[in-house]
Amino acid sequence: MIIQTRQNSELSSLFFYGLCCVLLVMVGACTPQQASTHSVSGSTMGTYYRVTLADKVTDSAALKLEIETALTKINRSMSTYLPDSEISQFNRSAAATPSAISAEFAHVLAQALQLAELTSGAFDITVNPLVQAWGFGSDGVQTTVPSTAQINAILTHTGYRLLSLQGQQLAKKVPQLTVDLSAIAKGFAIDQIGDLLSQRGYENWLVDIGGELKARGNKGDENWQVAIEQPRDQGGIHHVLDLQDSAIATSGDYRNYVELGGQRYSHIIDPVTGYPVTHQLASATVLHDSAMMADALATALLVMGQDLAFDFAQEQGLSVYLIVRDANAENFKVVSTGEFTRLTH
Ligand code: AMP
Ligand code: MG
Numbered sequence: 001m002i003i004q005t006r007q008n009s010e011l012s013s014l015f016f017y018g019l020c021c022v023l024l025v026m027v028g029a030c031t032p033q034q035a036s037t038h039s040v041s042g043s044t045m046g047t048y049y050r051v052t053l054a055d056k057v058t059d060s061a062a063l064k065l066e067i068e069t070a071l072t073k074i075n076r077s078m079s080t081y082l083p084d085s086e087i088s089q090f091n092r093s094a095a096a097t098p099s100a101i102s103a104e105f106a107h108v109l110a111q112a113l114q115l116a117e118l119t120s121g122a123f124d125i126t127v128n129p130l131v132q133a134w135g136f137g138s139d140g141v142q143t144t145v146p147s148t149a150q151i152n153a154i155l156t157h158t159g160y161r162l163l164s165l166q167g168q169q170l171a172k173k174v175p176q177l178t179v180d181l182s183a184i185a186k187g188f189a190i191d192q193i194g195d196l197l198s199q200r201g202y203e204n205w206l207v208d209i210g211g212e213l214k215a216r217g218n219k220g221d222e223n224w225q226v227a228i229e230q231p232r233d234q235g236g237i238h239h240v241l242d243l244q245d246s247a248i249a250t251s252g253d254y255r256n257y258v259e260l261g262g263q264r265y266s267h268i269i270d271p272v273t274g275y276p277v278t279h280q281l282a283s284a285t286v287l288h289d290s291a292m293m294a295d296a297l298a299t300a301l302l303v304m305g306q307d308l309a310f311d312f313a314q315e316q317g318l319s320v321y322l323i324v325r326d327a328n329a330e331n332f333k334v335v336s337t338g339e340f341t342r343l344t345h
Contacts, residue, residue, distance in 0.1 A: 040064045044071040047210030054204035054219045091178040098169035106168045116160040123300035124271035128180035129154045136267040145260045151274040187295025214247035214291045231282035247291035251298040252283035279305035280325045287319035
């Protein structure tokens with residue numbers, strides 16, 4: 001825990017959105033002694049977005065319009081909540097013959113499939129029917145634990161290998177297969193907004209979508225600071241760090257869960273077993289150049305559990321911070337990679 005006096009004084013002004021997916025919060029709303037910043041915010045992807053700029057903004061309304069146009073474009077392609085989005089159309093179709101998809105959608109799918117291979121299927125964008133069966137999807141909360149027979153039946157039409165992507169041509173090998181980019185699309189959107197800001201000449205900014213963040217430059221004379229949340233229902237700050245020209249994402253099992261038959265189940269599903277993960281890894285945080293990769297990797301690590309996740313992170317040279325619950329779920333210990341220490345000290 002490295003919360004210092006100045007940061008403590010800022011705790012009262014930190015903004016915090018009590019939504020299920022908020023795992024990281026930015027510390028330090030603008031106080032008189034700090035650099036002046038300008039923010040643009042709104043909603044997207046079932047959560048909030050906030051772009052904070054420490055550069056002079058001449059036309060805030062025009063910038064907001066550009067940001068929202070970019071976000072709308074991503075949603076029209078990748079949101080399963082919009083019936084006419086590319087992804088929803090693909091999900092509804094039998095699509096045994098390949099159909100043409102946009103370059104953006106193909107790019108995110110290609111990255112997701114590559115990560116599925118790399119993580120031996122821990123990350124899997126076809127997992128949605130299982131997410132629904134466990135009561136985390138748009139179908140709403142379930143009141144009973146799905147039966148083994150039900151899970152096994154669903155497993156016959158999930159699995160990233162049942163998806164076929166050739167360039168911008170997408171097909172499915174079984175008609176029931178669906179794609180859900182919840183674990184990666186926010187990161188992609190952050191990268192897109194970041195690119196937009198850079199193209200418009202902004203050099204000092206922080207983009208936050210639903211608690212996943214990417215920063216460039218500084219906040220006046222200071223670094224951008226972010227906090228990794230304490231992995232408990234009631235939240236709180238676990239660890240504060242400077243975010244220097246990097247993206248950061250956290251996946252956790254503590255905010256989004258259901259209780260079925262007196263047992264608590266996480267919204268992160270192991271795609272191989274079809275069951276929510278049950279290990280002691282409470283949250284996984286990844287620092288990465290790409291917000292899309294940080295987002296997807298954080299989810300994948302949470303599926304793996306502490307030991308596999310740490311070995312994988314070391315092998316891949318990733319910058320990772322894992323918060324692990326002790327056996328009685330009272331206390332936490334931290335396991336981080338050398339790369340995380342190198343980048344944050
Ligand atoms: P995140 O908050 O980025 O970790 O994404 C979590 C969301 O991704 C869940 O709410 C599910 O919709 C979906 N999901 C659950 N398990 C997996 C998995 N193993 N691979 C990919 N997406 C998953
Ligand atoms: Mg994710």
